[in-house]
């Protein structure tokens with residue numbers, strides 16, 4: 001379980017996140033939904049212990065990230081937005097390397113690699129160098145690396161960005177499997193259909209704040225709209241029809 005309490009972070013004069021609070025439960029997919037610049041990535045980076053917040057707290061399975069970042073990170077897997085693979089290493093070498101970074105060795109390490117390779121159906125690519133891998137294959141390696149230490153909690157920052165339809169479907173399957181296995185899955189996304197279909201709980205962010213949260217259907221009800229995109233626009237207080245300026249010039 002991930003709990004964020006009154007998180008605050010500014011970059012100079014820019015307030016990226018201001019008093020953000022929410023809880024992502026085990027066995028659920030919780031999605032941060034917000035316009036560009038609304039503070040989603042900053043929030044996820046604070047959860048991962050990758051940046052120091054100015055205020056507030058983040059707890060991963062009850063461990064305060066600020067007090068014990070290593071213990072919190074041991075309970076957390078982070079799926080990076082750029083897969084960042086080493087092209088000279090095989091998929092298996094990536095998994096082994098990250099397992100070693102998490103302190104695994106011997107049969108524990110061998111078993112962890114086998115387990116992840118089986119779960120993600122990676123056997124056919126395990127001993128190939130990652131150079132030339134398809135997006136879907138790269139995604140599997142990046143995800144395998146993120147979950148090699150069997151973290152209960154996994155965060156994904158816009159995981160479907162840049163993926164083709166086959167890879168998106170594969171990713172969706174993986175997210176649902178992680179949820180079914182009882183993991184706490186926290187992601188950020190812009191893709192409304194994906195958010196509606198996958199999320200148990202949606203946290204709508206705008207200008208660094210949480211403006212509404214609930215199940216997709218509860219948010220639609222709350223807004224009085226008939227789909228999640230309209231509900232999001234209404235609840236986030238965004239303009240319904242952005243002015244491009246083009247019409248005035250025509």
Ligand SMILES: Nc1ncnc2c1ncn2[C@@H]1O[C@H](COP(=O)(O)OP(=O)(O)OP(=O)(O)O)[C@@H](O)[C@H]1O
Nearest residue numbers: 011014015016034035036037038039040041042043
């Ligand atoms: N390292 C940084 N230095 C300066 N400003 C930053 C930094 N990181 C984020 N910001 C600013 O903080 C605000 C929130 O950014 P953040 O990346 O968290 O938003 P986001 O919701 O993830 O956006 P997007 O959907 O475009 O990725 C933005 O105004 C952004 O420009």
